[in-house]
Amino acid sequence: MTRPELKPIFGDQTEAIERYVDILIDRGIAWGLLGPREAAVIWQRHILNSVAARSLLPADSTAVDVGSGAGLPGIPLALSRPDVQLVLLEPLLRRSTFLQGVVDELGLAPRVQVVRARAEDHDRRYDSVLARAVAPLGKLVGWCNPLRSAEGQVLAIKGASAAREVTDAGPVLDELGLDAEVLLLGEPEWPETATVVRVLPTGSTGA
Numbered sequence: 001m002t003r004p005e006l007k008p009i010f011g012d013q014t015e016a017i018e019r020y021v022d023i024l025i026d027r028g029i030a031w032g033l034l035g036p037r038e039a040a041v042i043w044q045r046h047i048l049n050s051v052a053a054r055s056l057l058p059a060d061s062t063a064v065d066v067g068s069g070a071g072l073p074g075i076p077l078a079l080s081r082p083d084v085q086l087v088l089l090e091p092l093l094r095r096s097t098f099l100q101g102v103v104d105e106l107g108l109a110p111r112v113q114v115v116r117a118r119a120e121d122h123d124r125r126y127d128s129v130l131a132r133a134v135a136p137l138g139k140l141v142g143w144c145n146p147l148r149s150a151e152g153q154v155l156a157i158k159g160a161s162a163a164r165e166v167t168d169a170g171p172v173l174d175e176l177g178l179d180a181e182v183l184l185l186g187e188p189e190w191p192e193t194a195t196v197v198r199v200l201p202t203g204s205t206g207a
């Protein structure tokens with residue numbers, strides 16, 4: 001398993017991210033939250049892909065990870081950005097139970113909270129609304145935009161389909177008065193580990 005240099009990303013939370021990866025590979029696979037083949041690619045495909053968005057989170061801000069599943073991108077982001085208050089939003093009992101176990105074992109409460117709910121039924125507002133592998137962009141924006149504070153952003157971690165999804169979501173974005181830009185993010189040694197679509201009110205992006 002190839003792994004990146006962790007200290008520059010996780011600082012004094014380096015042991016905690018290693019522990020989280022151990023939990024994912026062990027309990028995450030046993031509980032069926034991650035496929036057994038993912039263990040070999042966990043650092044690049046899951047951890048670096050999740051943490052790439054950390055530079056987009058404002059200092060001392062709030063964030064929600066919609067459809068957090070086994071904690072991606074929320075847990076790696078929380079461990080690399082100790083100034084951010086984060087909610088892991090997940091409707092399924094098994095997954096939210098797994099997430100609460102991770103939060104307890106890594107000592108992340110009360111800064112990181114698990115909430116068992118669907119995005120459509122959640123009524124808090126956040127500076128950043130994150131989602132990875134949850135739904136196509138048009139649908140996702142409909143769920144996530146109401147959770148965004150007036151100055152806030154939606155950050156959708158996507159793959160190679162990002163530009164096409166932005167095009168497909170055009171009518172929804174126009175209706176909601178939003179613009180989307182596609183950002184390629186990564187580390188010096190691991191360039192372009194994530195494609196993030198940032199959605200903001202029209203006129204606020206570089207798009």
Ligand SMILES: C[S@@+](CC[C@H](N)C(=O)[O-])C[C@H]1O[C@@H](n2cnc3c(N)ncnc32)[C@H](O)[C@@H]1O
Nearest residue numbers: 066067068069072073091092118119132133134
């Ligand atoms: C494919 S998993 C992705 C999990 C994780 N984000 C990742 O990247 O590994 C999609 C997750 O979205 C959750 N989900 C589906 N519909 C949702 C909704 N309406 N609101 C919040 N979460 C939802 C599912 O329960 C599931 O955990």
